[in-house]
Amino acid sequence: MFLSDTFKKLKAGLAKTRDTLFSKVTQLVGSKSAIDDEMLERLEEILIAGDVGVDTTMKILDNIKRRVKQERYESPEQLTGLLKDEIANVLHVNGDAPVAEIKLPAEPKPYVIMVVGVNGVGKTTTIGKLAYNYQIAGYRVVVGAADTFRAAANEQLEIWAKRAGVEIIQQPQGADPAAVAFDSLSSAISKNADVVIIDTAGRLHTKVNLMEELKKIKRVLDKRMPGAPHEVLLVLDASTGQNALQQVKQFTNAVEVTGLVLTKLDGTAKGGIVIAISNELKIPVKFIGVGEQIDDLQAFDRRAFVDALFEQA
Numbered sequence: 596m597f598l599s600d601t602f603k604k605l606k607a608g609l610a611k612t613r614d615t616l617f618s619k620v621t622q623l624v625g626s627k628s629a630i631d632d633e634m635l636e637r638l639e640e641i642l643i644a645g646d647v648g649v650d651t652t653m654k655i656l657d658n659i660k661r662r663v664k665q666e667r668y669e670s671p672e673q674l675t676g677l678l679k680d681e682i683a684n685v686l687h688v689n690g691d692a693p694v695a696e697i698k699l700p701a702e703p704k705p706y707v708i709m710v711v712g713v714n715g716v717g718k719t720t721t722i723g724k725l726a727y728n729y730q731i732a733g734y735r736v737v738v739g740a741a742d743t744f745r746a747a748a749n750e751q752l753e754i755w756a757k758r759a760g761v762e763i764i765q766q767p768q769g770a771d772p773a774a775v776a777f778d779s780l781s782s783a784i785s786k787n788a789d790v791v792i793i794d795t796a797g798r799l800h801t802k803v804n805l806m807e808e809l810k811k812i813k814r815v816l817d818k819r820m821p822g823a824p825h826e827v828l829l830v831l832d833a834s835t836g837q838n839a840l841q842q843v844k845q846f847t848n849a850v851e852v853t854g855l856v857l858t859k860l861d862g863t864a865k866g867g868i869v870i871a872i873s874n875e876l877k878i879p880v881k882f883i884g885v886g887e888q889i890d891d892l893q894a895f896d897r898r899a900f901v902d903a904l905f906e907q908a
């Protein structure tokens with residue numbers, strides 16, 4: 596896919612957030628003849644209402660106020676540029692992956708990715724999309740169906756594996772998830788695969804059980820291949836807004852989360868949550884989901900994200 600197509604899709608995916616949140620910034624800018632306190636106050640309200648969060652909004656506003664003073668900005672049009680800059684600054688924890696790139700590091704091989712998150716956030720769908728991206732990039736991919744809790748979970752991952760053209764390792768419903776994870780990694784090693792992606796259940800009888808199970812899966816992977824998993828991706832549904840912050844705290848207590856995936860950005864006006872999460876939790880957002888189709892996953896690129904938030908379609 597060409598970069599411009601990827602950016603177009605990102606823009607389309609962020610349309611609701613742009614329309615409800617950032618179009619208000621554009622309106623604000625158009626309604627004033629000079630940057631004044633009232634304008635900055637309005638901006639603060641817009642960001643907080645847009646799920647950017649109080650702490651993060653304060654940080655952005657403080658930086659803007661300082662720069663307005665020091666660098667003597669006056670015209671309202673300049674405010675948009677300042678805001679984009681300061682949002683990009685807050686997003687720096689995410690690094691600078693170009694939006695079109697979904698790549699694996701050369702080592703270790705296989706690269707082991709474990710995918711976790713509460714039920715319904717989009718784990719299985721994300722794995723399908725990720726597997727597809729790696730597959731078309733020329734990598735050999737194995738997915739492991741370690742969500743053995745739900746009856747239909749195997750079938751759902753199987754459908755995605757077929758679509759993506761990758762191999763799947765599974766066992767009957769009710770099997771030990773850690774055993775499936777172990778098998779998947781063993782199979783990936785014996786097939787000389789480049790990457791293995793492990794799906795997990797989002798729901799068990801109790802939360803404690805779920806967290807204990809995830810820890811066990813992690814331990815077993817490490818036993819099979821010391822150092823694995825190399826990536827623990829926590830999937831979050833962007834439309835849950837501030838609630839996503841709580842989920843991150845719960846999961847990071849149990850397993851060391853190395854990256855976040857924010858799904859369903861296309862269905863929500865709460866895309867500002869990406870900014871709050873990056874600032875408050877310092878865990879990088881690695882991928883974003885902007886639709887239900889197989890090519891609707893993107894590597895998170897902070898500059899493209901900010902541009903897409905402000906650019907009109």
Ligand SMILES: Nc1nc2c(ncn2[C@@H]2O[C@H](COP(=O)(O)OP(=O)(O)OP(=O)(O)O)[C@@H](O)[C@H]2O)c(=O)[nH]1
Pocket residue numbers: 712713714715716717718719720721742745748795796797798858859860861862883884885886887891
């Ligand atoms: N619009 C949109 N829908 C998405 C996206 N990602 C996932 N979904 C939808 O979210 C729903 C749940 O996705 P799943 O992948 O089954 O979620 P899960 O976390 O594996 O769920 P459990 O296995 O039940 O815990 C599905 O209907 C997906 O199509 C996205 O980026 N955009």
Ligand SMILES: [Mg+2]
Pocket residue numbers: 718719720742748794795
């Ligand atoms: Mg699932």
